Each structure stands twice: as C-alpha cells, then as structure tokens.
Amino acid sequence: MELHVFKTAQDASQYAADMIIDLVKEKPNAILGLATGSTPELLYQNLMADYKKNHTSYKDVVTYNLDEYVGLAPEHEQSYRHFMNEHLFNGLDINMENTYVPNGLGIPEENAKKYDAILNLIGGADIQILGIGTNGHIAFNEPGVPFECTTHAVDLVPATIEANARFFDTIDDVPKRAVSMGIASILKAKKIILLAFGEAKAKAIQGMFEDEISSQMPATALRNHPNVVVLVDEAAASLLK
Numbered sequence: 001m002e003l004h005v006f007k008t009a010q011d012a013s014q015y016a017a018d019m020i021i022d023l024v025k026e027k028p029n030a031i032l033g034l035a036t037g038s039t040p041e042l043l044y045q046n047l048m049a050d051y052k053k054n055h056t057s058y059k060d061v062v063t064y065n066l067d068e069y070v071g072l073a074p075e076h077e078q079s080y081r082h083f084m085n086e087h088l089f090n091g092l093d094i095n096m097e098n099t100y101v102p103n104g105l106g107i108p109e110e111n112a113k114k115y116d117a118i119l120n121l122i123g124g125a126d127i128q129i130l131g132i133g134t135n136g137h138i139a140f141n142e143p144g145v146p147f148e149c150t151t152h153a154v155d156l157v158p159a160t161i162e163a164n165a166r167f168f169d170t171i172d173d174v175p176k177r178a179v180s181m182g183i184a185s186i187l188k189a190k191k192i193i194l195l196a197f198g199e200a201k202a203k204a205i206q207g208m209f210e211d212e213i214s215s216q217m218p219a220t221a222l223r224n225h226p227n228v229v230v231l232v233d234e235a236a237a238s239l240l241k
C-alpha cells in the first residue's frame, strides 16, 4: 500500500480528485466505485468544482456505490442514494441511469444478489474510493465478516450505529441493517483510494497497516491488493509507527 500524509483533508481530497479527473479524461467511460460518509465529501466537492470550471465530462462514466441502509427509500434524506445525488451526481453531467446504489427497500438478501449480478456485468472499478469506519470497517463489512463475501445483507454493530447517529434525529432512527458490497467485490477494483481524516480514524489506520491480516480488522484485506493508495491527514496518521 502506498501512503501519503497531507497537512489537510482538503489537500488529500484534491489529490484524490486529480486522480479521478485524469482517469476520466483519459478514459471517458471509466468505472468508478464510490463511497458515502463525511470523508469523501470534499473529494466530491472538488470534482463538482472541476466540472463547473473545466467541464470534465462524466456522461459516459459508470458508477457503483458500496452500500445502502435497509429500509430507507431513495428519497429518504439519509439514504446513500440521496447522499450521492446531492453531494455529487446532481453537480455533474452524469447519466443517472449509469449510477448504481444497492436498493434499500424490499428483501435485502435478494437486493444483494441483484446488485452482485449488476457488478458482474459492469466489471471491477478503474478506481474505487473508500472511507474507513472507526472500527476498521470498509463499506459496511464489520469485523468478523469473511473476506470472501460478495454483496450481502449485514447487521450493523452498535459502534457503527452510534458513529452514524449524528446524521439522524435520534439513534433509534439509524437503520440496523444494510446491503453492502463485500470485501471480495471491493478488491476487484483495479485501483483503490482510501481516505481518512481526523484523530478518530487514527486507530483504524494504524490497525490497517500494522495488525495481522484478518477479518477482525476488515481494512487489513486491502494489504492483499496490489494497487492501494491511502491518503490521510496528519491526525489520522498520528499513531503509525
């Protein structure tokens, strides 16, 4: 894994944005794997700013997202589909029909199967963007989920529900389940860019680099991938040896 430590989250996010912009210019029908959460927000702002200024076109780009909460309709303000529309897609010329997010409504296990069928048709992403949970989860692959899993229905652990409660009125409103791409699906990407900012992520970043590779620390699976770039700020890097 390649590690870059930046002074600010904005510097790291601009670096990631430039990698995506270069890819899309070179390969207009690029496949992007995208993530939600507060971490990629600046990256997405930078992509929208570049689109406004330089008109980099996304009209032939295909995107797929990592995960979606079970029980939230696409229109729900906290659904990941809504997040992506608001924080990125509406600010680009992307064809919405080329943007995939797992369906949060209906039977999660069936939605997971359908999503895997779509991913198999699309093929692995040219670039996959990832954040990381404070417990080292990637997408919603919580500690203990086998690396071999493809898209599946997951039960969120209390730490994740608590971490994500800030987006909801009360903690009881946070969905308890999600449909998430598995580690095996994520590792199919040609290149992976993981972003992490702030002290709250320092332990997870340390674990990702220094723990033994095991599903107990899901992000260690990335050490099995040949092309991973980790972009962090100084606070997130603060516990690394």
Ligand code: GLP
Pocket (backbone or CB within 6 Å): 035, 036, 037, 038, 039, 040, 066, 067, 130, 131, 132, 133, 134, 138, 139, 140, 160, 164
């Ligand atoms: C959620 C998402 C992850 C994300 C994580 C961290 O659990 N499923 O994809 O990486 O949160 O979120 P944040 O970037 O808000 O810290």
